[in-house]
Amino acid sequence: METNRLTPDVNSITRYSTDTCEITGYKWEKGEYFSINIISLHLHGNYWDNPEIFNPDRFYHNSEINNDIIDINYTIMSKNKFSYTIFGGGLRICPGRKLAMIELLSLMTLDYGNYDFELSNMNEDLKIKSTAITACQELKVIIKPRRKYNLFSTGSIS
Numbered sequence: 454m455e456t457n458r459l460t461p462d463v464n465s466i467t468r469y470s471t472d473t474c475e476i477t478g479y480k481w482e483k484g485e486y487f488s489i490n491i492i493s494l495h496l497h498g499n500y501w502d503n504p505e506i507f508n509p510d511r512f513y514h515n516s517e518i519n520n521d522i523i524d525i526n527y528t529i530m531s532k533n534k535f536s537y538t539i540f541g542g543g544l545r546i547c548p549g550r551k552l553a554m555i556e557l558l559s560l561m562t563l564d565y566g567n568y569d570f571e572l573s574n575m576n577e578d579l580k581i582k583s584t585a586i587t588a589c590q591e592l593k594v595i596i597k598p599r600r601k602y603n604l605f606s607t608g609s610i611s
């Protein structure tokens with residue numbers, strides 16, 4: 454979740470006004486396009502303590518998130534519930550968000566629990582393309598099985 458805060462896959466979402474409206478004191482005509490800058494929300498100093506720092510613990514200390522880890526868009530992890538918006542919000546909120554979180558949790562426990570992943574070259578720039586969505590074009594990694602420990606024997610096994 455902290456990785457998704459600092460480097461969200463979706464950088465901005467758009468909305469279109471179907472009628473005149475007022476947002477934060479400004480009046481808008483029908484037919485305006487709005488672009489919501491997710492990265493700015495995720496890095497806003499009003500909502501996050503030390504926003505530039507990678508700190509996964511900021512999510513651990515929130516009891517609401519622990520109760521309902523996959524319905525993240527309805528939980529408050531910062532000083533404003535809408536400041537964490539990886540899946541959008543409102544009527545058009547991502548319908549795949551629960552599946553996505555289950556996939557991410559499965560990936561972490563099954564893959565990272567059994568294998569160590571290392572970048573093959575720590576000094577190489579990441580090959581990333583970023584427009585409305587950020588995507589990694591190529592990522593070379595070295596994957597090694599992790600050493601397993603047998604809790605019932607005195608020594609370690611392979």
Ligand code: HEM
Binds near residue numbers: 462538549
């Ligand atoms: C980490 C993974 C994912 C991220 C970060 C993500 C993010 C988003 C975002 C930001 C939106 C726009 C929401 C808005 O405008 O308020 C969206 C829409 C959507 N997502 Fe996802 N998504 C993910 C995974 C998935 C998966 C796994 C599925 C399907 C199985 C999915 C299906 C959709 C669909 C159909 C929409 C359009 C919804 C609409 O316009 O009504 N997404 N997603």
